[in-house]
Amino acid sequence: MSTSINKNPLEFKSFLANLQPQLRQMVQEMIESQLTQEVDQWLYRGRHTRRHQVSRGGKAICHRCGTRQAKAFSRNGHRQRQLVTTYGVISFRLPRVVCECGGSVRMPFSIVRPYQRVWDDLIDQVKRWAHWGVSLRQMQAAIGEQIKTQMGLRKLNTLVQDITSPPALTLTSVPPLSCWMVFG
Numbered sequence: 150m151s152t153s154i155n156k157n158p159l160e161f162k163s164f165l166a167n168l169q170p171q172l173r174q175m176v177q178e179m180i181e182s183q184l185t186q187e188v189d190q191w192l193y194r195g196r197h198t199r200r201h202q203v204s205r206g207g208k209a210i211c212h213r214c215g216t217r218q219a220k221a222f223s224r225n226g227h228r229q230r231q232l233v234t235t236y237g238v239i240s241f242r243l244p245r246v247v248c249e250c251g252g253s254v255r256m257p258f259s260i261v262r263p264y265q266r267v268w269d270d271l272i273d274q275v276k277r278w279a280h281w282g283v284s285l286r287q288m289q290a291a292i293g294e295q296i297k298t299q300m301g302l303r304k305l306n307t308l309v310q311d312i313t314s315p316p317a318l319t320l321t322s323v324p325p326l327s328c329w330m331v332f333g
Contacts, residue, residue, distance in 0.1 A: 213252025234268040237296045279309040
C-alpha cells in the first residue's frame with residue numbers, strides 16, 4: 150500500500166477527502182443515538198410508551214415549575230445543533246423535552262453541554278498542541294486545513310488558558326554570584 154501512496158499521493162488525498170463526509174455522517178448518527186438513549190433513561194420509558202405508568206423522579210428538571218417527576222415530561226421534537234469536531238462541523242438533532250406545565254426541561258446530556266460549540270476531541274487536540282508549544286496561529290491554520298472551518302484566535306486562546314499550568318518552582322538557595330568589576 151505504501152508504494153501506491155508514494156507513486157500517486159493525489160489518489161490518497163482523494164481517498165481521504167471521500168472518507169471525511171462518511172466519518173462525519175457516522176459521528177452524527179452515533180451522537181443522535183446516544184442522545185436518544187439518554188432521554189429514554191431519564192424519562193424511564195421508550196418512545197410511544199405512556200408516561201403515566203412511570204412514578205420516578207430523575208436528574209432532568211423543569212425550568213418553569215421545578216418538578217423532577219418523569220411522568221410530567223414528554224418528548225417535544227428536536228432542534229438543530231452544530232459542533233466543531235476533528236471530523237468537521239457536525240449538524241445533529243438535539244432531543245427536546247417539555248413539562249406538562251408548558252416549561253422546557255433541562256436535560257443533563259453527557260456528550261453535549263449547554264452552549265457547547267467545540268467538541269471535546271478538538272479541545273483535547275488543541276491542548277496537545279499547546280503542550281507541544283504550537284502557536285495559536287499555527288493551530289488556527291491546522292484546524293482550518295483539517296476541518297475546513299476557521300476557529301478564532303480568541304477561542305483558541307481561551308482553550309489554551311484552561312490548561313492547568315505547571316507547578317511553580319520555588320528556589321531554596323541562590324548560587325553565589327561572582328562579578329568582576331572593571332574600573333577604568
